[in-house]
Amino acid sequence: MNGRTKVILIGVVVAAMVGIAAVLTGIGDTSNAHPSAHSMTLEAAKQEARQNAAAIVATLPVAPQLDPPDGTDSGGACSQGLQDQVTGQYDSSLNFRLRGVPADRNQDVFAAVRAFAGQHGFKPFGSSSGFESFKDNNGFTISVETSFDPSHTLTLGSSTPCVWPNGTQPRG
């Protein structure tokens, strides 16, 4: 295949799969965006994620120590679309290591998180060995997972959807 053919091919591919309109308008992914993103600030969303985590911890069969108490945030700027453009929205993704949970109670913790999800409108979002996550209709997610480090400590996760930092899309 010569270089000219490659160029032609990619153009065709883009046109066929993406659609000219999408490319030109830059319409992107909204699956992780908050349905009412125009009204929730990042801090408010983060507070809700913290509350979700605290509510889950309150239902656990063993009382763990949260490490760190306020969680480690791995969130940041959101991007979307085929060209990965930053949107101006941000999310927050809090992780809490659950200290003090005996290994033989891990399955009880998984079951408790699963029960909490079912009772609070979170639907299954992801699952694999040592990992379960759930997502609600507003785009908040929760998870429980076995850590990859040799300690295999459980980690509780609670994330926000992508929201505008001040609650509304900046003008201009």
Next chain:
Amino acid sequence: MARPTDWRVLGLDSDPIPQDPDNLYIWAKSYHDYADQVARALSGTNGLLNDPALTGWLGASGQAFKDACLPFPGMLNTAEDAYRGVGDAWDDFSKQIRTLQPQFDSCLNQATTLLQKMKADGGLSDEDALACATSDNDAVMYDRMHAKHMENSSTLGPAGFENALDALSAYRAGFDPLRRQVVDLCGQYTGAKVKCENALNDAADLASKIVKSAGATGTNSMNFDDRFSSRGGNLADLVLSPDAALGLEDSMFPTQGTDPSEISWWWTSLSQPERDKLILEHADLVGALDGIPCLDRDKANRAVLDATRSSVNARIAYLLAHIPPTDGRDYPNPEFDSWNKELDDLRAKQAGLNSVYDRLNNHPDQPPAFLLGLDTAALGHAIVAINNPDTANNVVTYVPGTGSKLGNIAGDISRSDAMVGAAGSGPGFVTSSITWVGYDAPQNIAKDSPFIHYATDAELKLYDFETGLRMTHQGPASLNSIIGHSYGSTTVGFAMRDMGLPVDRVIFVGSPGVGVEHAADLHIDPAHVYIGAADNDPVANLPLAENLTQLPSNALNALGWATGLSDYNVHGPFGQLPYNPEFGAHTFKVAPGALWPPGAAHSQYWVPRSDSLRNIGAIITGNQPS
């Protein structure tokens, strides 16, 4: 005053203490003078080594010079001790001699007086008198006296003979205490002599230490040039004054294309003050070098970031204050267009610089971030690490694809944060994720992404960066992975295919192809090649040719892409699509992704709590994905 020379009367063949104390004193003074001179040399050497002209002499020769000089103060200090020790020994010995000699001489004088009396009173010859004086008993004396006076003619009568014998016997008894005193004095003399010899031996030992400290064993042990050369110094540099050598620093920088291992060696060879000076004065050069440790590189690039933000902000302010006139002008207006283009470009870079600054400085609730590269050439580049890769157990480099640039880096940095979060952390278990926007990526998926030169141009940069990570890592080797997204996977694949990257695992997500037909062609065990492809990601599921050829030809004509399909084969544009089983890699679980708007699923591999992100976390920590 001349000393006596005939010591036979005391039973000695020669002067038992022949040294001249005045000469010994002169020797002592000479060595003390040497010691004083060495002390002055030591002071001067210390002053020289701390002189700014020498401390500021940078580079390999400067360091070699200082290293070669390093033994000097210790050597001189030891030499001073040795010289002073010899001087002290001779001085002490001289004093002992000066004290003992008169006592020896006094004994000899007293013995000589007795001998003269024996000679006179006994009427004996010198030889007979000496024999009588040194005999062990009176028998010798009687025989000599009898032979002299009784066997030959003599004025002494028998009574006189007996009286003379009694006198001589008394004189002879007078020698005994003198001889005992001489024995005692000889003991003192021997003690002083041994003490002096010991001191001289100690000094000799010190001298031996000087030789050893010079790193040699022969008479050329003090050869400075040899030691200077052995420490990497260039002898030609010795003809320059240290001040002149200061001008060498610019040429010290590794030339373009220098292997990161050589850069790492060079950096290690510098002293910390030299490194600090280079970071201070050439932050842009230091910050861009692969092979320099993360902390030093971060320090340099933070300085670059501050300076760049200032200059970009200033330029934007200038442009806003100098808007080209538009009223009354015919369109197009090239001047305004140029002004507007520059302003847009600067504002994009300003946004990127601000997001980098924000991540570096304003997030104490997140793992620390380090700036490993920054420049504003073309669309701008930046390399940002979450956690220190030099000390982490796991290191992953994320290479973004179409659309990546300095102005758009915030979203890419957040993906590195997401991967660190997915990897988790524990005691002694840290993962570093590096956003590598170190190349000129295509910006438009339709106009730019079909071309391969963005990938080929990045190969060496990516290779050097990954090699540099290996060179600067501390402790046991880290598990190094690389993840390419979209066109970034193509970039990674081309580099692996053509150069081989020093990584343990590779992940391709949303990949249009990585330049090879099979994972085995990437210079890595295919078992360590992982693919994430969302069902609804159009890029990872580029249609096969047979489908493309069914597209209406008028639609292709409308797009201007209507020719050249005849030789198209079943592969993607950059080789076999990685998600195809024929590619021979592991495909891990990824959610299908959103169907609308088109392309949404292409950017969802890092969605929090997703199967995809969990699996990426597993791979980069050495675990198996689901």
